Amino acid sequence: MKKLKFAFLYSLILLFVLSGCTNNLKISAESTDPFESLNRNIFAFNKSLDNSIVSPVSTAYVKTIPHSIRKNVSNHLEWMDTPSTIVNSVLQMDLENTILASAKFMLNGLSFGFYDFDNNETKIQKKDLGSTLAKLNVPEGPFFMVPLLGPKTFRDFTGTLSDRQSLSNISSNSVNKLSLAEIPVNLVDKRSKLAKNIENIYASPDPYTKMKSFYIQNRRKNVYGDSYLEVKNKKLDLEFEKLLQ
Amino acid sequence: MKNSYNSLNFKKVLYITFFSFLFFQFLTFKSYSDNVKNGEIIVQKMIADAKKHAIKTIKLSPKERSLKIEKLIKRFINLDFMARATTGSFWKKATNTQKDDYKVALLKQISNTIEEHLNTLATLTYEPLKSEARGKKLVYVKGVIKDNSKKIPDVNLLWKLAKDKRGDFLVLDLEIEGISLVSSHKAETMAILRKNKGNFNALLNTFTKSE
Numbered sequence: 001m002k003k004l005k006f007a008f009l010y011s012l013i014l015l016f017v018l019s020g021c022t023n024n025l026k027i028s029a030e031s032t033d034p035f036e037s038l039n040r041n042i043f044a045f046n047k048s049l050d051n052s053i054v055s056p057v058s059t060a061y062v063k064t065i066p067h068s069i070r071k072n073v074s075n076h077l078e079w080m081d082t083p084s085t086i087v088n089s090v091l092q093m094d095l096e097n098t099i100l101a102s103a104k105f106m107l108n109g110l111s112f113g114f115y116d117f118d119n120n121e122t123k124i125q126k127k128d129l130g131s132t133l134a135k136l137n138v139p140e141g142p143f144f145m146v147p148l149l150g151p152k153t154f155r156d157f158t159g160t161l162s163d164r165q166s167l168s169n170i171s172s173n174s175v176n177k178l179s180l181a182e183i184p185v186n187l188v189d190k191r192s193k194l195a196k197n198i199e200n201i202y203a204s205p206d207p208y209t210k211m212k213s214f215y216i217q218n219r220r221k222n223v224y225g226d227s228y229l230e231v232k233n234k235k236l237d238l239e240f241e242k243l244l245q
Numbered sequence: 246m247k248n249s250y251n252s253l254n255f256k257k258v259l260y261i262t263f264f265s266f267l268f269f270q271f272l273t274f275k276s277y278s279d280n281v282k283n284g285e286i287i288v289q290k291m292i293a294d295a296k297k298h299a300i301k302t303i304k305l306s307p308k309e310r311s312l313k314i315e316k317l318i319k320r321f322i323n324l325d326f327m328a329r330a331t332t333g334s335f336w337k338k339a340t341n342t343q344k345d346d347y348k349v350a351l352l353k354q355i356s357n358t359i360e361e362h363l364n365t366l367a368t369l370t371y372e373p374l375k376s377e378a379r380g381k382k383l384v385y386v387k388g389v390i391k392d393n394s395k396k397i398p399d400v401n402l403l404w405k406l407a408k409d410k411r412g413d414f415l416v417l418d419l420e421i422e423g424i425s426l427v428s429s430h431k432a433e434t435m436a437i438l439r440k441n442k443g444n445f446n447a448l449l450n451t452f453t454k455s456e
Contacts, residue, residue: 067396120395196365200358205455209436213429221423229423236405236425237379240417243329244382244407 033143033212042145043208049148050191050198058191070192072114077186079105079113081126088127092135100124126222130159134223143212148187151215280414281376284384284406287414291321292371295359299367307360314356314363322355323407323415324348330417331431335438335445343445350452354430357456368392382407384414 033039062070082105089098101124107117133155134140141154152160191198197214204210220228298317302310318324328348329336339347374387386404403420418427434448441447 120398196361200361203357203455204354204433205451206433206436209433210429213432214424217424217428218422232425232428233379233385236418236428237383240326240330240405240407241380241382243326 032141035142035144039143039145040208042147043211045147046145046150047202047207054187054191055195055198058188058195061188062192062195070189073185074189074193075108075116076113077182077189079108080182082113082124084129085124085127088129088132089125091132092127094125094127097125097127125225128156128159129162130156131223133159143216151211153216153219156219278378280384280408281378281386283414284386284404285373285376287321287406287416288386288388288404289371289373291317291416292366294321295363296367299363303364310363311353311356311360314359315352318352318355318359321416323409323417324352326407326409326415326417327351327427327430330427331434332438333431333435335435335443338443339445343449346449347445347452350449350456351430353456354452365397366390368394369397379405383417 065073082101085101086098086105089095089101100122104118104122104124108115110117130153138155140156143151143153144157146152146157149157149160201207201210201214217232220232294317298314302313305313325348328344328351331351332339332347336344369390369392372389372391374389376384376386379385384406386406388402388404390400390402392399401422404416405418405420406414406416409415418425420426437448437451438444
């Protein structure tokens with residue numbers, strides 16, 4: 001009862017805040033990086049950890065576990081993330097995404113998310129509190145590297161923490177324990193999917209800047225969608241036309 | 246009499262202006278649509294050639310493969326533009342030798358990246374989507390790369406093309422799932438140049454070390 005009350009109050013406050021906000025797209029050219037030297041050190045730490053532990057485990061995972069089983073694990077991890085998408089779709093008043101994510105969550109819930117009955121036909125947009133804050137025109141904030149978690153902006157990091165906290169408040173103890181236990185599995189699963197991109201980043205002349213650029217562009221595209229791409233491309237078009245003269 | 250002559254002349258001028266306007270609009274539209282078609286053809290040809298190349302060179306070492314890919318890149322990618330676009334205002338300050346060296350380093354970077362993905366590319370299918378003319382010079386060609394075995398999710402691509410000085414359509418930039426390769430490369434290059442106070446040789450050294 002207490003948990004339900006909390007969830008209700010939490011949604012109410014956020015909905016209230018949301019209702020008073022506009023949806024203008026304001027994107028700065030580059031994310032600020034005031035902690036660059038510290039970030040570079042954390043990046044080096046993450047990289048060495050990746051090279052010594054995560055990457056070998058992930059390579060072994062890909063080599064020993066068949067693709068079908070890896071796919072099931074991946075499906076389950078995505079399913080565990082769906083409640084956050086549902087809550088944030090409601091907060092962003094995205095009715096279509098709310099309905100689709102809820103339906104898919106319930107359907108795949110029959111197998112605890114291990115099997116995707118929909119065969120990935122329904123495209124659901126992943127949403128978290130970071131994207132909800134972005135819709136509220138909360139600025140991106142400075143960029144920083146988080147030990148173990150990797151690149152984040154201040155807004156997205158706050159979102160990640162709040163998502164975890166709010167979901168642990170409304171879900172049962174066993175679910176919380178399970179989601180904590182799944183963190184390393186999630187890490188290995190994500191690492192195996194991004195293996196080529198990560199190798200490509202490590203091989204570049206300035207891996208830190210490349211990772212930052214990839215992260216910011218990808219995150220903005222996921223948060224703002226086509227409107228971000230249009231703004232970015234209009235700017236780039238002008239730059240390109242000048243260079244072509 | 247003079248009045249009717251004047252009105253007749255005015256009408257003539259009006260007709261001529263109107264039809265010449267229509268004619269020029271048609272010409273501009275035709276040239277835009279020709280550009281879009283040419284852009285689509287170039288992208289499709291480039292992907293077909295890359296696939297052929299992947300199959301032909303499968304037995305070669307990665308180094309030999311990268312060398313062979315360079316020819317392919319030169320045919321389809323505007324390296325000169327990319328070099329200028331990724332170095333910003335520092336380009337003008339560089340000497341001709343530094344500029345040439347940077348182009349060679351950039352070519353190596355691109356060929357190494359393509360080489361890493363060549364085998365995967367050979368097993369995927371490319372489906373063209375919408376294409377459009379942007380402004381007077383640019384053409385956007387959109388497409389999606391699909392894996393028939395569904396092991397890899399679909400990847401959306403956007404090619405940006407324009408005519409070079411010789412009139413050949415060449416690729417200026419590629420966006421993979423919204424990530425512009427020129428933008429990310431520029432961020433990297435500018436960070437190195439700023440760190441070394443605009444020293445182009447330091448940039449070239451960093452590139453050589455990473456090869």
